[in-house]
Amino acid sequence: xxxxxxxxxxxxxxxxxxxxxxxxxxxxxxxxxxxxxxxxxxxxxxxxxxxxxxxxxxxxxxxxxxxxxxx
Numbered sequence: 001x002x003x004x005x006x007x008x009x010x011x012x013x014x015x016x017x018x019x020x021x022x023x024x025x026x027x028x029x030x031x032x033x034x035x036x037x038x039x040x041x042x043x044x045x046x047x048x049x050x051x052x053x054x055x056x057x058x059x060x061x062x063x064x065x066x067x068x069x070x071x
């Protein structure tokens with residue numbers, strides 16, 4: 001199994017999730033939620049961005065999935 005490819009795809013997925021958290025941030029702004037809502041959404045976005053950027057620094061050499069051979 002190509003672990004570097006899976007790591008790369010999961011890190012891209014984390015970046016997409018961080019970008020999609022902009023929608024709840026806008027809704028919380030519209031409804032004038034308390035500050036702790038913004039802090040929790042912002043902290044979640046920061047964690048997702050950090051992990052996503054950390055995992056996507058190195059692109060895999062091979063973009064194909066390899067099947068695990070059965071014994």
